[in-house]
Amino acid sequence: MKKTAFNSVVALLLASSTLAFSQFAMAHAHLKTPVPADKAVVKTSPQNLTLTFTEDVEAAFSGVDVLNAQHQPVAIGKAELNDKQHDQLIVPISQPLPSGNYQVNWHVLSVDGHKTKGSYSFSVK
Ligand SMILES: [Cu+2]
Structure with missing residues (x-):
């Protein structure tokens, strides 16, 4: 086998394994629907954040941090799994969020x- 032919076989193998890997990766839990939504502007502070994922998640090994525009962490409760829907985390907002970006x-x-x-952001008007 010529070296160039060998190289193209290697390239093909690499390409197919990358494809297989990315299809596998799609089965992981990705954020599907955050409420408030990504880039949303809400009129008043939400009482909870609700994050719905593409797969069921383990609450004990999952978590959420909220940072304000000064990159300071905001007081939030512990992320809990929705009893009836194990792909959904509910994060209580301990104190109403002042207006700004989060x-x-x-x-x-x-x-x-x-x-x-991952991360996303929303604003309180
Ligand atoms: Cu996975």
Whole structure:
């Protein structure tokens, strides 16, 4: 086998394994629906954040941090799993949020044992 042919076989193998990996990765828990929504502007402070994922998650190994515009952590309660819907985390907001921008950083362990994380933001008017 010529070296160039060998290289293209290697490239093909790499490409197919990358594809297989990304299809596998799609089974992980990704954030599907946050409430308030990403980039939403709400009139008053929400009492809870609700994060719905694409897979069921393990509450014990999942968590949410909320930062204000000064990157200071905001007082929030512990993220709890919705009893009836194990793909949903509910995070109580301990004190009403003053108007401003908030960044939500989340990390979850899905029931398939994979960790994912991400962030989004919303504002209180
Ligand atoms: Cu997974």
